[in-house]
Amino acid sequence: MASSTGNIYERELKHVLSGDKKAISQMIKTCSEEESKAYSLMLNDPFLVVRAAGSLGVDLVALRWDFSFPIEVKSSAEETMHFSRNPRLAEQADKMKRSCFRSSLLPIYAFRLKGVRGDPWRIFTMPSDEEIKGRNENLRRVLPKMEVTGKGNYIMRWNEGMKLCDLLTFMSIDPEEPVLFEE
Numbered sequence: 001m002a003s004s005t006g007n008i009y010e011r012e013l014k015h016v017l018s019g020d021k022k023a024i025s026q027m028i029k030t031c032s033e034e035e036s037k038a039y040s041l042m043l044n045d046p047f048l049v050v051r052a053a054g055s056l057g058v059d060l061v062a063l064r065w066d067f068s069f070p071i072e073v074k075s076s077a078e079e080t081m082h083f084s085r086n087p088r089l090a091e092q093a094d095k096m097k098r099s100c101f102r103s104s105l106l107p108i109y110a111f112r113l114k115g116v117r118g119d120p121w122r123i124f125t126m127p128s129d130e131e132i133k134g135r136n137e138n139l140r141r142v143l144p145k146m147e148v149t150g151k152g153n154y155i156m157r158w159n160e161g162m163k164l165c166d167l168l169t170f171m172s173i174d175p176e177e178p179v180l181f182e183e
Contacts, residue, residue, distance in 0.1 A: 009073055009075045009112045010051065010059050010060060010073045012027070012112070013049075013060065013071070013073055013110055013112070013121070014049045014051060014060055016039065016042060016164075017042060017046065017047045017049045017060075017062050018042070018046050018047060018048070018049045019042040019043050019044075019045075019046025019047075021043060024039050024040060024042060024043065027039055028040070030117040030118055031118050031119055031165070032118060034165070035118060035119045035163070035165040038164075038165035038166065038168045038169045039164075039165055039168065041168050041169065041172045042168060045064070045172060046064070047062040047063060047064045047067075048062075048063045048064065049061070049062050049063070050063075052070070057072060057092040057093065057095045057096035057099070058070040058071065058072055058096060059071060059072055059073045060073065062108075066135055066171070067135055067136060067139065067171055068105070068136075069105055069106045069107070069108045069136060069139075070096065070100060070105060070107060070108065071108045071109075071110050072092070072093075072096060072107070072108070072109050072110070073110050073112065074109060074110070074111050074112070074156065075111070075112040075113075075114060076111070076112075076113065076114065076158075077113075077114045077115060079113060079157065079158040079159060080155065080156070080157050080158070081111065081155065081156045081158075082153065082155050083153050083154040083155065084149070084151070084153035089154075090153060090154065093126065093146075093154050096126075097126045097128065100126075101128055101130040101132075104130075104131070104132055104133045104134075104136075105132070105136065106125055106132050106136040106137075106139060106140050106143075107125055107126050108123060108124070108125060108143075109123070109124040109125070109126070109146060109156060110122075110123055110164070111123075111124065111156050111158055111161055113158045119163045119164055119165045121163065121164035122156075122158050122159075122160075122161025122162060122163065122164070123143060123144075123161055123162045123163075123164055123167045124143065124144050124145065124146045124156055124161050124162070125140055125143040125144075125145060125146070126145065126146055126154070127145040127146065127148055139167075139170065139171070142162070142170060143162055143167075144160055144161050144162055147160075
């Protein structure tokens with residue numbers, strides 16, 4: 001059974017977050033030194049990442065002592081992803097948002113741009129006034145929010161997302177240390 005392109009990128013992200021040395025070596029081939037260092041952080045402080053079964057609006061669940069979050073993986077050859085083009089995407093996003101905030105979890109969208117050199121992943125969360133508990137609230141403050149149109153449709157613009165390497169660096173910071181991020 002051949003795997004779809006989406007499954008390839010789900011597996012890629014799963015292996016990187018799980019600290020798989022081979023996957024990280026492959027990922028950093030076209031990355032800058034700074035990006036490579038950030039990806040290498042997963043070798044010593046990996047997540048337990050499980051692939052979610054079924055269509056729950058979640059592809060992966062990443063678990064670690066300090067952070068836990070569901071991840072929906074999207075990939076495209078285009079830099080902008082309009083959820084309005086597929087009603088199923090919008091329904092899936094709304095379901096994920098409700099479920100996550102009900103459980104005080106941070107919904108993560110990982111957007112993989114095809115054919116790009118360097119860090120191809122951009123990370124987003126969903127806009128909401130709901131409070132998230134624990135360190136995930138700090139993460140929510142720095143993550144870019146998906147754009148919402150006047151009609152309530154979500155849009156992800158790859159160039160407006162947080163680089164995955166920057167997310168990995170942020171999550172490696174000691175929670176007792178003060179953090180300064182430019183907005």
